[in-house]
Amino acid sequence: MADFVQLLVNGLAIGSVYALAAIGFVIVYSATGVVNFAAGQFVMFGTFAGVATLLNAQLPWPFAYSAALLIMALFGALFFCAVYLPLRRGSVVTIIIGTVAISITMQNAALLSFGSWPFRLPSPVEDSAVTLGGAIISTHALGVVGVTAIMVGGLWLLFNRTSVGVGMRAVAQDLQAAKLMGLKVNRLLALSWVLAAVLAGVAGLMLGPMWFADVNMGDPIALKAFAATIIGGFGSLPGAIVGGLFVGLSEVLGASYVSSAYKDLISFGIMIVFLLVRPQGVFGEKIQDRG
Amino acid sequence: MTVLEARNIHKRYGGLAALTDVDLTVAKGQFVAVIGPNGAGKSTLLNVLTGLAMPDEGQVVLGGRAITRMATNRRIRAGLGRTFQHGRVFPRLNVLENVMTGAAIRGDLSEAALREVSMEVIAQMGLAEDANEAIGSLSYGRRRMVELARALACRPQVLLLDEPAAGLNSGEVDQLVDRLTELRARHGLAIVLIEHNMGMVMRLAERIFVLNFGCKIAEGTPAEIQADPAVLSAYLGEGYVHADV
Amino acid sequence: MAIRNALSIAAAILVIGGLLSAVLPEYYLRLLNLSAISAVAVIGLNFAFGYAGLISLGHAAFVGMGAYGLAILTVTSGWSPWLAAPAAIAATAVLAALIGYPLLRLRGHYLALATLGLNVSFYIVTSNWIDLTGGTNGIARIPELTIGTLTVAGEHRFLWLALVVLAIVAALAAILHGSRHGREMMAVRDDEIASEMIGIDTTRVKITAFVLSAVCAAIAGCLFALHVRFVAPEDFTYAHSITYLAMLIVGGESTIVGAILGAILLTFLPEWLRFLGTAYLFFFGLLMLCILVFLPTGLVGLGQRLRRSRKPSSAASVRVPEAKP
Numbered sequence A: 001m002a003d004f005v006q007l008l009v010n011g012l013a014i015g016s017v018y019a020l021a022a023i024g025f026v027i028v029y030s031a032t033g034v035v036n037f038a039a040g041q042f043v044m045f046g047t048f049a050g051v052a053t054l055l056n057a058q059l060p061w062p063f064a065y066s067a068a069l070l071i072m073a074l075f076g077a078l079f080f081c082a083v084y085l086p087l088r089r090g091s092v093v094t095i096i097i098g099t100v101a102i103s104i105t106m107q108n109a110a111l112l113s114f115g116s117w118p119f120r121l122p123s124p125v126e127d128s129a130v131t132l133g134g135a136i137i138s139t140h141a142l143g144v145v146g147v148t149a150i151m152v153g154g155l156w157l158l159f160n161r162t163s164v165g166v167g168m169r170a171v172a173q174d175l176q177a178a179k180l181m182g183l184k185v186n187r188l189l190a191l192s193w194v195l196a197a198v199l200a201g202v203a204g205l206m207l208g209p210m211w212f213a214d215v216n217m218g219d220p221i222a223l224k225a226f227a228a229t230i231i232g233g234f235g236s237l238p239g240a241i242v243g244g245l246f247v248g249l250s251e252v253l254g255a256s257y258v259s260s261a262y263k264d265l266i267s268f269g270i271m272i273v274f275l276l277v278r279p280q281g282v283f284g285e286k287i288q289d290r291g
Numbered sequence B: 001m002t003v004l005e006a007r008n009i010h011k012r013y014g015g016l017a018a019l020t021d022v023d024l025t026v027a028k029g030q031f032v033a034v035i036g037p038n039g040a041g042k043s044t045l046l047n048v049l050t051g052l053a054m055p056d057e058g059q060v061v062l063g064g065r066a067i068t069r070m071a072t073n074r075r076i077r078a079g080l081g082r083t084f085q086h087g088r089v090f091p092r093l094n095v096l097e098n099v100m101t102g103a104a105i106r107g108d109l110s111e112a113a114l115r116e117v118s119m120e121v122i123a124q125m126g127l128a129e130d131a132n133e134a135i136g137s138l139s140y141g142r143r144r145m146v147e148l149a150r151a152l153a154c155r156p157q158v159l160l161l162d163e164p165a166a167g168l169n170s171g172e173v174d175q176l177v178d179r180l181t182e183l184r185a186r187h188g189l190a191i192v193l194i195e196h197n198m199g200m201v202m203r204l205a206e207r208i209f210v211l212n213f214g215c216k217i218a219e220g221t222p223a224e225i226q227a228d229p230a231v232l233s234a235y236l237g238e239g240y241v242h243a244d245v
Numbered sequence C: 001m002a003i004r005n006a007l008s009i010a011a012a013i014l015v016i017g018g019l020l021s022a023v024l025p026e027y028y029l030r031l032l033n034l035s036a037i038s039a040v041a042v043i044g045l046n047f048a049f050g051y052a053g054l055i056s057l058g059h060a061a062f063v064g065m066g067a068y069g070l071a072i073l074t075v076t077s078g079w080s081p082w083l084a085a086p087a088a089i090a091a092t093a094v095l096a097a098l099i100g101y102p103l104l105r106l107r108g109h110y111l112a113l114a115t116l117g118l119n120v121s122f123y124i125v126t127s128n129w130i131d132l133t134g135g136t137n138g139i140a141r142i143p144e145l146t147i148g149t150l151t152v153a154g155e156h157r158f159l160w161l162a163l164v165v166l167a168i169v170a171a172l173a174a175i176l177h178g179s180r181h182g183r184e185m186m187a188v189r190d191d192e193i194a195s196e197m198i199g200i201d202t203t204r205v206k207i208t209a210f211v212l213s214a215v216c217a218a219i220a221g222c223l224f225a226l227h228v229r230f231v232a233p234e235d236f237t238y239a240h241s242i243t244y245l246a247m248l249i250v251g252g253e254s255t256i257v258g259a260i261l262g263a264i265l266l267t268f269l270p271e272w273l274r275f276l277g278t279a280y281l282f283f284f285g286l287l288m289l290c291i292l293v294f295l296p297t298g299l300v301g302l303g304q305r306l307r308r309s310r311k312p313s314s315a316a317s318v319r320v321p322e323a324k325p
Helices: A002-032 A039-056 A061-087 A092-114 A139-161 A163-173 A175-180 A185-207 A218-232 A237-257 A263-277 B042-050 B072-077 B095-103 B111-124 B140-152 B170-187 B198-204 B222-227 B229-236 C002-023 C026-051 C059-076 C081-103 C108-128 C154-177 C180-190 C192-196 C202-228 C238-251 C256-294 C298-310
Strands: A129-132 A135-138 B002-013 B016-027 B031-035 B057-062 B080-083 B158-162 B190-194 B207-212 B215-220
Touching: A002 A039, A002 A135, A002 A139, A002 A163, A002 A185, A002 A218, A002 A237, A039 A061, A039 A092, A039 A185, A039 A218, A061 A092, A061 A185, A061 C256, A092 A218, A092 C108, A092 C238, A092 C256, A129 A139, A135 A139, A139 A163, A139 A185, A139 A237, A163 A175, A163 A185, A175 A185, A218 A237, A218 A263, A218 C108, A237 A263, A263 C081, A263 C108, B002 B042, B002 B190, B016 B031, B016 B042, B016 B190, B016 B215, B031 B042, B031 B198, B042 B057, B042 B080, B042 B158, B042 B190, B072 B080, B072 C192, B080 B140, B095 B111, B095 B140, B095 C180, B111 B140, B111 B170, B140 B158, B140 B170, B170 B190, B170 B198, B190 B198, B198 B222, B207 B222, B207 B229, B215 B222, B215 B229, B222 B229, C002 C026, C002 C154, C002 C256, C026 C059, C026 C154, C026 C180, C026 C202, C026 C238, C026 C256, C059 C081, C059 C108, C059 C202, C059 C238, C081 C108, C081 C202, C108 C238, C154 C180, C154 C202, C154 C256, C180 C192, C180 C202, C192 C202, C238 C256, C238 C298, C256 C298
Parallel strands: B031 B190, B031 B207, B080 B158, B158 B190
Antiparallel strands: A129 A135, B002 B016, B002 B057, B207 B215
16 A cells, blocks of 8 residues: 555656646647647756756756756747747648657757766755655655646646736637737747746756656657647647646556556557547547648 | 438537528429528538538438438439539649549549540530649639539539639629539539529529528529518518518 | 659669669668668658658558568568568558558547557567567568579668669559549548548548558568568667658658658768767758758759749740639
8 A cells, every 4th residue: 555655656746747748748739739749858958957057067956946947948939939930831740840850959969968878867855755654755756746736826827817828828729810919929929939848847857856867868758748648638738737647647557567568558558549539638629630 | 303302401519500400302403502691501501411510310312312421422422512612622633633533433434534534524614725734823713613523523413512603703603604504404413502692593593492590491483582571581681571672 | 654654763763773783882882772671661651641641650660560570470480581571561551451440530640649659559569579579689580582592682682672672662653643543642631521522432542541651661671671681679660750751751742753862861861971970960850950941842842943943934824813702
């Protein structure tokens, strides 16, 4: 029982990271229609931004984290200008291949800057643990779940209670109408990318201590984020959260109770089942191709 | 002899009753028109007839066969044909190739025979000099002719035309009317025309069905329809009920 | 018309390939072999995506099925490659039909993600089903192909085999392109509803395109297995699937020539960039992005644009102005 609680918390923690990555992915997809295949590399960049500020620059915790997130925000803006704007008139496939090409570039940029040896990114609550019902649970894992919940709450406030957030939703629902209403559409689109990058940054900073900071970590994360959005419902924020948590739990519980080797097959298998039986996922949009 | 029939069609989209108890009959070789204000349900009826939408209740019968739940491509092979409101031609194929994809419905024709048959239809539609042109280089009116030619190449028994005159200038509309008259004379084709262009409807139709808010409010010859007060008030509002148009 | 195209493509492949084989050093012959193998796979992808519009990110899985099929039958069961290849290709075709039937109801990025999931699942299965596939160690010592007393060994001889296979596949593809089946595929991609409305069974057309693409992929897989003589899960990942798609886009989608040019370019490009050392993939990614932005119609499109700009401007042909609704 104690083991189960431990696994549960770990599953929720990993799931929260996937959920944040998936939320960033969904924000960009909803606002711009782009399926961002570089989503996993964004998370990797977040982790390595942490490596740069914490380990290399040796900044104290609050400054290091803030600086890392600022770097991610700037990167999001750069991505908007250098990748999204040139590609946006292309076909679905062109955008897919384009984001994949940038994903390769990002991965290798990290490789050139940091080398191929993995880093150990520490956590501010390193080595601390909490006992819950006989189970020893790392404080970091609990912290991850907590931070994610706070961020989700913040996003809800942003999208429902601020004019900027409402503007972003308007742009996501009908670009033309938003333009006609005088909304500064490009600024809102850029903001979507910046927000996605910052969310990925938070995910990366939290994931680093649970795994390793490794330049190759991007792709597996992207795959999990995709599975999460399909299961939760493409284009749906609550879907991204539910999907992310589900994928995290199935990975951790699956590895322990079913098979460690085939653990990833479980989430992909379920993803494929959803695609065949209920492609709109749990919460998702009705299936019509975006125009 | 009835070639196409819709019986008691009901179709709802959520809370909206798009079609309520609608009937339609088309006899062999007959020219029928379906008219009504925007939102009356004409396109929904067309979609139900062609299989792009399934009715909640009611049947569609083609040549005596119930086709209510049949897949669209099978209905076409059973003798139905349709054109779309803004002309959906295949942009990557040229005019001849577009028509050949329609002619290919006759499974066993060789490539050369397909070409020949298609050229015949193209010539009948007055498109012969454009046969090898790319679609993008044609005017809107001519593109709609290509779509019509392609639909005709399938040799339908009943052809459903969705606002074929929309976007055409008056010269092109006259051409269209002439073509449709020729086609009927040559092939004995039944036609169901959805149109807003009343001049065209009154010239060509033998029988007119009028829809409003998803219900059939009138059915009859052009003269009867023009005098029908229900039709007039549907188009012109309750205050307008005149004995003559 | 289509037969003439088919024969010209086949002839061009054999002649140009033959000349290159006489001139190029061994290292480049190896690259040419890999290009030819990829070209066969990409011509297949052209059916599924270029013609029928199916975004498949799982193409490498079918290449892998062909390769592993041949490897397992020759190494574990001792079959001759001449029997193993058709068997592997047939098995892949059957699997593609079975997978395609439920999967091809999806469109756009849903189909892309579903095929991606398939490719990843293929990788997981081949890495873990050790009894059948040897797991991550793969299957080694695949026998060479023998034609009578001649062994297809070494880059030179293999190139001839690859060129002949490529020429045949390209010719058949050209014939299909000009036939009613090719037109139907393109019609389905351009407008599925309009296609249904002229009696085309779009489900059948999509499954056929998918199966054809899988057959070409399996042929490429068999060639790969006979060339490298060793198969492992890392050779058939979703990264390879994306590479095949990129080859098609960069070369010029919906064209057979584009498929071949794209395969050659993206096989040689990483080698040409090797002088950049460890930074070469970084620049490769950037270069790919630039090609996509500046050459959306690919190399073939570029060639067409250059040819058109050389033609003297024709006398003004009067075009009826478009009357939009």
